Amino acid sequence: MEKRLKAFEGRPCAVAGVGKDPVNAPMIRHWCEAMGDTNPAYAGSDAVAPPTMLQVWTMGGLSGHTGRAEAYDELLALLDEEGCTSVVATDSEQEYLRALRPGDEVGFQAVIESVSGRKTTKLGTGYFVTTRMEVRVGDGLVGTHRFRILKYAPARRRAGAPPETALLPRPVVNRDNEGFWAGVRQGRLLIQRCTGCGTPRHPWLPGCNTCGGPDWDTVEASGEGTVYSYVVMHHPPFPAFSPPYAVALIELAEGVRIISNVVGVPYDKVRIGQPVRLEFQEYGDELVLPVFRAAGEAV
Incomplete structure (x- = not known):
């Protein structure tokens, strides 16, 4: 099984993706209001986007993106077959290379960076899957985003038993x-x-x-x-x-x-x-x- 999972490493899960919207002031404002972030750098004619919004510009919404590769879905389906039907996000890492400004058109591509061996955790037994996304404006790399999930088979709990601290x-x-x-x-x-x-x-x-x-x-x-x-x-x-x-x-x-x-x-x-x-x-x-x-x- 682990050999089959390792074969997914390096395969693309998003190819030539394009942000649904250019970087824009209304989305920056909504983000800052939700976060309570009053940094003046994020408002006015010379505004930049908060770096932590990096993933926002790549989100596909309810309709998703065109150019989505099938490898990631195939990997998750294989893990489902192994009984790893639950998922939890465990880690997110971002690296920022330059500020994004209103009007920037964002492109991105992503790969399956790694699939761990079978791990036993307090939630259950399963596999950590890490993807790496590169975000670009034109030909220039502006940031990277690593996202890690645990796809696992939940530890069994006796019916009616209280939560296990x-x-x-x-x-x-x-x-x-x-x-x-x-x-x-x-x-x-x-x-x-x-x-x-x-x-x-x-x-x-x-x-x-x-x-x-x-x-x-x-x-x-x-x-x-x-x-x-x-x-x-x-x-x-x-x-x-x-x-x-x-x-x-x-x-x-x-x-x-x-x-x-x-x-x-x-x-x-x-x-x-x-x-x-x-x-x-x-x-x-x-x-x-x-x-x-x-x-x-x-x-």
Whole structure:
């Protein structure tokens, strides 16, 4: 099986793709509003697109792209035959070579870069599949995007059994956010604050979105917040979760937003504008996560 999977490495999964729209100011504005990014470089007559929008300009929408190669679909179908019918995104890496500006026409091509050997994870057993996309304007390479998924056979859970906390996905801790997770383990929710312009930010980043300054300190969140938005997850089922459940975007009193769970009320009672209060939940001996309890609900 692994030999058959390895044969897909290097095969194209997108050939001569063309962005549905040129880089444009309305999409940049919508992105910045959604992200709360007020960097002046992304507005005005000399605006550039936020680098992290790189993938946006290559998305095919509901109608998809022409020139899509069949190799990727064939690979996923083969994994389905092996019982690896579930999928979860595990990693995304982007490299930026130059800024994109309104009017740029984006082209791209992508290949299946690697397929791992069979791996056993807390979610189940399967294979990591990595694709690499090159994004161009004309003949010039402007960025690359690697995207990795785990295609797996879910670990079995006894019918009616509660979620298994041992299977909960662990946060990815790196040099940019390790201070945040160290604070969580201590029962503190730390927010980055730029020492140049005083702007708070979350999630943690190596530089300020507002002024570009690299220096920062932290402020501890008071714990007060409101539900800014939310979704109710019904699918896909994971061994560690029991859908349906609500995932909320919480606006903290300090002016930043964080994604978390609302506890203390049923999923269908979560509402936009609902006041919530920070608390920390322990899952086993290793994992601590910040969650938000609906105000007025007893522990």
